[in-house]
Amino acid sequence: MKIKRRDFLGTVAAGSAIVTMPGFLSGCGVQTATAIASATPENPFMDWFGVDQAVVARVMSELTSRGADTADLYFQHTRNNSLTLEDGIVSSANSGIQQGVGLRVVIGDQTGYAFTEDLTMQSMLAAARTASAIASGSQITSPQSFNPLESGNLYTTTVPWADVGVDQKLPVMKFIEQHAKSKDTAIEKVAVYWSDGDERVMIATLDGKLVTDHRPMARVTVVVTAKKGEETQTGYSNIAAREEFSWFSEERLSKMVGEAVDRTMIQFEAKRPPAGEMPVILAAGASGILLHEAIGHGMEADFNRKGTSIYSDMIGKKVAEPFVTVVDQADIPRERGALNYDDEGNKAGRTVMVENGILKSYLHDQISAKQYDLKPTGSGRRQSYQYAPMPRMSCTFMEDGPHTKDEIIAAVDHGIICETYTNGQVQIGAGDYTFYVKNGWLVEGGKITAPIKDVNIIGNGPESLKRITMVANDARLDTGGWTCGKNGQSVPVSQGIPTVLVSNMTVGGENVS
């Protein structure tokens, strides 16, 4: 399980890594939908994909021809656009269209999966037969039509990205570049990377639901390279959200630019901290990466139903001080990790993983929810129609605690405070996790003293939770463009935290004697 800040800084090595992994049900609500369909005009999403109720019903019937506990059709169309500004000009653009339908059959914890990018009846039926091969029973009753659920309103837009031309984005990118360059004469190069997209999904389920969702996303990154004497330093900042063009206000962009420049220039003074164990303060915001790695992944129920997570036997147990509450919440308007419905068509909402120090709930998809005899938490997500869903995080954060940031800093005699991060990773079974600190500060005698940079921090999930000795009242979500990778699938996520003190972690450093 890895999380990465950006694709283009940390280019993936051209290895041949593999490893992939993987769905509930309900009785078949056949009778309900038939009457509705004939009275309702066709869904605009149906038109988009060039299908109708009858076609979807026919494919679902084929998909469940050998039996199924649950089954779904996941229609998706994604259009992404990106622009690159380097050396003063916007000289490169990229656009991508991904369209297809993923077909899934689940029997117990067995999954059959296929997809097709050719949305003709013939191709969809062929893919349905392929996916159905996992099962060996007989045809079950499947819905004749599907009941459209109310669409969500977490990230409604007035102007879709498809209607925003290159000519509108160019001046914004130029503004970012020029603003950055004006900040410091040592800045030699500024690069700006823009990406936006519209995603449309339509999910038809065996229990007769039809879920549709239009998911916008935008992200802008600025990379600054500065030179002082012989020394060169690079830093960056980015902002991302399920937003539209008007979100990129001058004020918001200026703040991002200021962060990038500050992060770059401070590196000329920054040193490596001493190596070894010490108290670590996590600054409010992006430090939510701690939660993502130390507990979030380990709470995804696929690992727990298999018994492979260190948290497999801990539900109901005390894992942290009573002032620690950790939540995964998808229904936060416009956040990068926000979702109206998950990718199995379940309403996405709020799951309290740790409440007042007690481990409360895993993150469930349909397969795990059935196994635990619980309702799914709406955590079934997938990268695209090319993949089967599995339990994933959305916006992961810690609630406010009883302390203040100043109290926390004053409590540390010799340690560090971490501010910005590039990536993290976790081992689910052992619970060991890491995150890479790009910028931070030494804390000596209860005061912030000198800047530090480029250190990896490693800890153990349950041990770190126990060692959260102070939690401040300044919780906030980070607006950076975080992407979470698991078993070969990437999904957008958000994370946040108040200022927190972990009494002991292992900090990478130099000058070991």
Next chain:
Amino acid sequence: MSVDLTNQALQAVELAKAAGADEVAASISQNRDVTFEYRDGALEKVKDTTSQGLAIQVFAADRYSSHQTTDLNVERLKGFVAEAVAITNALEPDEFREITPEELFKDRPDVDLDLVDPAVADISRDQRLAWCEAIDTVARDHDKVISATAGVYDGSSLSASVSSNGFSGTQHSTYCWYGSSITMMDRGDKRAEDSFYVGGQHIASLPEAPSVAGTALKRVLSRLDSEKGPTVKATMVVDSRIAGSLIGRLLRPANARRVQQGQSYWAELLGEKAFSDKLTIIDDPLIKRGFSSRHFDNEGISAKVLPIVEEGVVKNLYVDTYYGRKAGMVPTTGSASNRRIGTGEKSLAQILSDVGDGVYVTSWLGGNADNTTGDFSLGIRGHMIENGQIGRPVGEMNVTGNLRDLFSRLEMVGNDVYPYSSTLAPSLVFTDVDFSGA
């Protein structure tokens, strides 16, 4: 099949030209991928897919853009290509944008790379199940095993690429991988976990499935009772299986793009003795059955053997056509193929014996490096080296330093090249490495 793909790619080129492009490169790809996963005695997941895609690069009036789509419907493709050209025209002119010139793609090598095993297309469901069952039996043969997954992954990829200035080429390869991921109960709530997978283009080249599972099981058993290692300056032996990813980190900024953008500590190193003379890195696209073997790269540039580092001296960087022109460097290739890493005479056991004391690193956990400065810090797990032998398992440690500095202290290289990677690397030995732990 490849003729059809070539014709489809040519049609896309024609569409773009008709829409106003000056020059166009297009490629069509088709992939078949089959996944069988078996867990704890039962089939858990079967995925069988065929995907397709068009990628197109448009050059118009000194402007450039690239586009991809999975929607190959002929009518909609027209609109897609026309929009691609319109987007290109909306950009700013850039004198360095130019389609790959003929002199870089003529004289393409035609050696047989042996990347296709016809038997892969005929792998039966029963065969995949038999492999899964064989792996599962061995992988679960220990009372501490909580869960073991056996996976078989096979398929093929076929692509055809053409350009408006005369390039035409096809690539076809097959693959088959299998192996196991195993989780065992350890102390307290902790689980030990590890995996081992092998793969290749040819089924016959793979070790027997049970032996692969045996290796995975041995790997997990070696992790039991792992403890936090010490904070220490010590010799580091990097296992050949993970040496490739460290080499990959070293090479991440060794390209014209990073150099031209001022984000590479390699910028001043060309022609210099920058690393230990034990370090040799050759980019070799022409290895028979190599994981990243090819006759031409993603820009169409003819494949050739490219020394990057020879005995510590930097010979070449990865240079694509665009950033090459911008930085005044002759194009080599902008994308890595296989990498052959220089080897030594000794086995891992002999190396460990010579080293005596230190840390034997067997996996990385997170961490990163700054491409501009080379500063790095990585999470690790492995074993202490005690009296020249593999000792107690350790984890929850970081190794921290500077990549250029680290590779100047490469003291020994093994003879134990790890075969299941496009980076063919032996075990590596570095002196005076900073570890942080307890």
